[in-house]
Amino acid sequence: MARLNDQVAALLQEYADLLLLTGGDAYRARAYEKAARAVGGHPDDLAALDAKGLQQIPGVGKSTAEKITEYLATGRVAKLEQLRAEIPAGLREIMAVPTIGPKKAALLHRELGISTVDELRAAAETDRLNDLPGLGARTAENIRHGIDQLRAGGGRVLISTATELAEEIVAAVSAAPGCERCGHAGSLRRMRETIGDVDVLAVAEDSAPLMAALTDLPQVTEVIATGTTKTSVRTTAGLQVDLRVVPPGDWGAALVYFTGSKAHNIALRARAVRAGLKLSEYGLFEADGGRKIVSATEEEVYEALGLSWIPPTLREDRGETDAALAGELPDLVQESDICGDLHTHTDLTDGLAPLEAMLAAAADRSLAYVAVTDHAPDLAMQRMTDAKMLAQREQARALDRRYRGLRVLHGTELNIDRDGNVDWLPEFLAGFDLCVASIHSHFTADRDTQTRRLIRACENPYVHVIGHPTTRLLGRRPPIDVDLEAVYEACARTGTVLEINASPERLDLGDQDILAARRHGVRFAVDTDAHAVPHLANLRYGIGTAQRGWLTADEVVNTWPLQKLRRYLKKKS
Known part of the structure; x- marks a missing residue:
């Protein structure tokens, strides 16, 4: 719920x-x-x-x-x-x-x-x-x-909606008598940006109490089908939830199978066939005699196929099995690697919490630094002025280290206009610790215009990060028409960081774009774009997207210690 x-x-x-x-x-x-x-x-x-x-x-x-x-x-x-x-x-x-x-x-x-x-x-x-x-x-x-x-969209929902529902269901099923373990699988475990249905997997000798725990939930509006191994329901969010209960010894094989993706599973089964084996949700078997080889853990299944364990976020048949075979899987960035958030807002513009509350919440999340980046004046509805921004800078400096040693960077989110210009003159921009620049208007401009304006923003020495680069809002606004390859080249040439905006409504850049950008040597920042205290928790969705783009911690600048980050930002300007 x-x-x-x-x-x-x-x-x-x-x-x-x-x-x-x-x-x-x-x-x-x-x-x-x-x-x-x-x-x-x-x-x-x-x-x-x-x-x-x-x-x-x-x-x-x-x-x-x-x-x-x-x-x-x-x-x-x-x-x-x-x-x-x-x-x-x-x-x-x-x-x-x-x-x-x-x-x-x-x-x-x-x-x-x-x-x-x-x-x-x-x-x-x-x-x-x-x-x-x-x-x-x-x-x-x-x-x-x-x-x-x-x-x-076909009734798909944002990952945040599906995650919240899945966590409630997993908690309820886990509390049922006889449940030995429970977790979600499917596209949600792979951290897809939108989710069509929720797959939940559990282990128990007797499935009946677990099935009842699901069907009795208040958010269940319809029981589509129920049995000893699988129950399907529909919830108030309109999502179908499938609960499968397997014997204790089959957890690993079932988790591999029901996590998917379909293309990844096909690649695994093909590898099994070449080795004279057969892989299913029940285990890895000898093809001839049918003897079960392994099924208890995912690690055992992958190892028996000659592969290292593949993180769920990579299981899209994008070369991950070859990389696992060669021992070349990336050491993916983790949420625990993040040292700071480089894009947050306060109630000075369109945020909902004062600076003090946002800093206290960031400190509670064990961040080492945070950048406050309220909107610049060209976004007229926010009524920003030079005086307001300078007053906030004084406040930020006064609050620096006040919350558990949290370092406070004073920044702004600039507006990239149709020609690629941004708010304020260079001498004013030079006073900021960090500048994020984003497109907030002219979303339907032609491809050449959009490409030119982003490249020009990258070439501005005071623009450190391009925020939500494609401007998409999932299910509400499509990406702008832009030559992203040209933008990636400009970012790599100028040292401009591309944002992976962790808002579940954006997740921008998306995973496919990240894969393309990293081939150019681009650096990234996984930011929350938080406009309220609860939004800081959205970081996990940005990390999931970064992982789907095969990113390591070193490729994400806000995993770096502050001193290293400052040196990188200083090179840009």
């Missing part, structure tokens, strides 16, 4: 969207959007707060607090349900199409009577959108692409 704060945040965001969709006041809608972000980023459980306590959360006013307390007491919000009843269900689905928000959805419904995704596609393909204000041929193309992207 989703964290209570996240459930409430989703309800408030939906309320804001529906206000706009039904012609409500835009100011009220923005207030609820702000409250949704504040609630989702609040570190403490809302269940412990009354209406007065809720109003102590920045951005949560009396009306919002009343809705939250109503939900906590009854599980529903009457005004939200009223708004839901006013619009066709298909119109809410339209809002999920990348590039379509509540305002465009309302315009389409009002002017063209469009209330389903199919009607929207038909309108885009017959040029009916061209005469609407703010729309046109390019918009129609983006809408078609957005619909394709939405449907290609």
Whole structure:
């Protein structure tokens, strides 16, 4: 079940969207959007707060607090349900199409009577959108692409949603009588960026108590099938969960098989066949006599095939079996290797927590250093000024080492404009310890423009890191059209670091892009882009993505001691 704060945040965001969709006041809608972000980023459980306590959360006013307390007491919000009843269900689905928000959805419904995704596609393909204000041929193309992207997702969810659900299920099954061990497998164990279903594997002599532990969970809405070896259910998140229970001696072979990927398993079975063996979820057997050779642990299975154990994040048939055979698997970067976070935000701009709270949380996570990188002034909605930034710098210097010796770097997240320029003049930029530069606008510019603007940002001596390089938002916004190979060459030439943004909504760069970039000798930073204290925990998703890109600790600059990192940054400027 989703964290209570996240459930409430989703309800408030939906309320804001529906206000706009039904012609409500835009100011009220923005207030609820702000409250949704504040609630989702609040570190403490809302269940412990009354209406007065809720109003102590920045951005949560009396009306919002009343809705939250109503939900906590009854599980529903009457005004939200009223708004839901006013619009066709298909119109809410339209809002999920990348590039379509509540305002465009309302315009389409009002002017063209469009209330389903199919009607929207038909309108885009017959040029009916061209005469609407703010729309046109390019918009129609983006809408078609957005619909394709939405449907290609096939009900997949972000890795964070799947992880939270899997951990709850593993905990419940592990507590069942007779359960000897339990863990998740499948694409989630491989740390894919989106997840279609959740595979859980357990060991027990008697499977019945484990199956009951799954089907009795409150987040289970449907029992699809149940038996002695496998039970499948559907949850409130819409995800299918498959629980398989195996005998104690078969754990290793089953874990290899159900972790996958399919292509990796095919490669393993082919290797087994060449050795006169047969590999299945039950073990590794002699092909002729059928004698079981090994099945208890993954390490034994791989060793019997002549391979070193392959980390789950590499099991995509991208050369990992050849590397294992040759003893050339990379020593993958681990979350424990990370010394610092180079991209975080505070409530000075669009973050939800003050600098002191973010630093205290970073220290609690045993980081040695953290960079505060609030937005620069060209992102006008954040209302940054030179004076505000300099005042924060003084505060950061005063707080340096205050929290368990945590070193504080004062930085900023610059905006890369259409021409590749960034905020502030060189003499002002020279005062920062670190500058991240990111694209926040002109997402639909042509390939040459996007490539040129990123390369020019790399060539700026004060830009140390390119943040979320492709700008994608998973399931919501596609990557920009850019010649990434040219960008990788520029990064390698200038010493500019590419970010692996750990936000589960971004995971940008993705694993395939990391694989391509590292061939150029590019350095990377795995950053959280945290806008609230809970977001610091997203680091694990960025590490999983880095591992899928075969990265070692030395290739990730924020695994380095601060002195080494400072020397590297100084070379750039």
